[in-house]
Every structure is written in C-alpha cells, then in structure tokens.
Amino acid sequence: MRPSHFLILLVFSFLVSSVFATLLRDDTRSRLRFGLLAFGAFVLSTVILGWLMSPFPN
Amino acid sequence: MAESRAETDSRGSARVLPACLFAWLLPGAGHLYLGRRAKGLIFMGAIGALFLLGVAMDSGLQLHLGFEDPLAVLFSLAQMAVGIPYFVARALGFETGQVTSVTYEYGNTFTAVGGLLNVLVILDAHDTAVGRKP
Numbered sequence: 001m002r003p004s005h006f007l008i009l010l011v012f013s014f015l016v017s018s019v020f021a022t023l024l025r026d027d028t029r030s031r032l033r034f035g036l037l038a039f040g041a042f043v044l045s046t047v048i049l050g051w052l053m054s055p056f057p058n
Numbered sequence: 059m060a061e062s063r064a065e066t067d068s069r070g071s072a073r074v075l076p077a078c079l080f081a082w083l084l085p086g087a088g089h090l091y092l093g094r095r096a097k098g099l100i101f102m103g104a105i106g107a108l109f110l111l112g113v114a115m116d117s118g119l120q121l122h123l124g125f126e127d128p129l130a131v132l133f134s135l136a137q138m139a140v141g142i143p144y145f146v147a148r149a150l151g152f153e154t155g156q157v158t159s160v161t162y163e164y165g166n167t168f169t170a171v172g173g174l175l176n177v178l179v180i181l182d183a184h185d186t187a188v189g190r191k192p
Contacts, residue, residue, distance in 0.1 A: 003115075008164050011111065012171075018104045019175045022097055023182055026192055 013042035074187040081183040083141040085109075085176045088183030101179050105172045109140050112168030113147050118155030119169065121148070133166075139173035139180075 021035030073092065081088025086102030089095075113119070119137060122130035138144050147153075155162060185191040 002160060008115075008161070012108075012168065015104045015108050016171065016175065018100060019179070022100045022104075023178055 009043060009046055013039050013046075017042060071188065074184060077183045077187040078180050081180040082139070082176070084143075085140065085172075085179060088180065089186065092183065092186050094186060097182075101176075105140065105176050105179065106143065108168050108172035108175070109143050109147075112165045112170075112172060113152050115161035115165030115168060116156035116159035117152075117162070117165030117169040118157070119144060119148050119153050120155075133170055136170040136173040139176045140169070141176065144169075144173070 017035045017038040020038050021031040025031040025034045077088040077092050079088075080091045084102070085105035086098040086100070089098030089101060117137075120130075120134065121138075122134040124131065155165065159165070182191065
C-alpha cells in the first residue's frame with residue numbers, strides 16, 4: 001500500500017504538533033488549543049508552499 | 059526551611075542524570091521516571107510513532123561518523139537521538155532502508171525529526187528534574 005502525500009502530511013503534522021503542544025503548554029486546554037493551531041499551521045503552510053511551487057515541477 | 063530547600067535541591071540534582079539518560083534511551087521514559095505520566099506517554103507515543111512510521115517508510119539508518127560528509131553525520135546524530143529504538147531497528151536489519159522507495163525521503167524525515175524532538179524532550183526532562191518546570 002502506498003500512502004498519499006497528503007495523508008503523510010496529516011500524520012506528520014499531528015504527531016509533531018502533539019509533542020510541541022505537550023512541551024510548550026502546561027494545562028490540557030491550552031495544549032489542545034496550541035496543538036490545533038500548530039497542526040493547522042503545518043498543513044496550511046505546506047499546501048500554500050506546494051501551490052506556490054507548482055509552476056516549477058523540477 | 060533552608061535545610062529542606064537544600065534537601066529538595068540535592069534530591070532534584072540526583073534525579074537529573076537518570077532522567078536525561080532514560081529520556082534519551084527511550085522517548086518519554088525520563089518523564090515517566092520523574093512521575094509525569096501523561097507527558098511521558100504522549101512523548102513515547104508520538105515520537106515512537108514518528109520513528110516506527112519512518113522505518114516502515116523505508117528510511118535509511120546508516121551510521122555516518124567522520125568528516126567526509128558533515129551533513130550525513132548530523133543526520134545520523136539526529137536519528138540516533140531516538141535512543142534504543144534506533145539501535146534495535148539497525149540490529150533487526152532496517153539499516154540500509156530502500157533508496158528506490160517512493161517514501162524513502164519521507165521516512166528519513168520522520169526518523170530524523172523524531173530524534174530531534176527527543177532532544178527537546180531530554181531538555182524538558184532536565185528542566186523538570188531541576189524544578190524549572192512543573
């Protein structure tokens with residue numbers, strides 16, 4: 001089975017955001033908030049960068 | 059008061075080295091040793107998953123030491139920071155990875171980032187042991 005690039009991005013963003021949120025915030029509520037924000041930032045910035053690079057495939 | 063503080067400090071400093079060592083050997087183990095169970099389990103799950111998924115995506119785990127390729131040395135050190143799982147995966151024959159695999163670079167990214175995150179976790183375990191963090 002070959003996972004899609006987008007699925008790999010989602011999994012990577014989720015795992016890294018979880019670690020950052022746990023490291024940088026102390027209570028559950030702010031961890032959740034920070035984690036969701038970091039996850040969104042990872043995914044959105046990657047999609048935007050990918051879109052900006054799409055005219056230059058090589 | 060001063061005595062009890064000194065006692066607490068010495069107890070804290072005695073736990074620094076084992077906490078950092080456990081944190082390096084197994085992601086999250088340093089926090090478990092310090093009694094931070096939730097944090098430890100989250101680190102163990104997330105960093106463990108990053109490393110295992112990286113290996114499953116055909117990451118290379120070669121050990122580069124020497125001056126001919128400094129970037130490869132840094133990459134090896136980043137992967138090695140995961141601790142025991144890195145050496146176990148190498149011993150089980152996952153050392154070379156598969157360069158031709160579509161997911162090879164993804165795998166490399168997962169394993170190296172897992173190791174780099176574990177460096178942050180080791181520093182967090184240190185700060186927790188000395189009492190700088192709750």
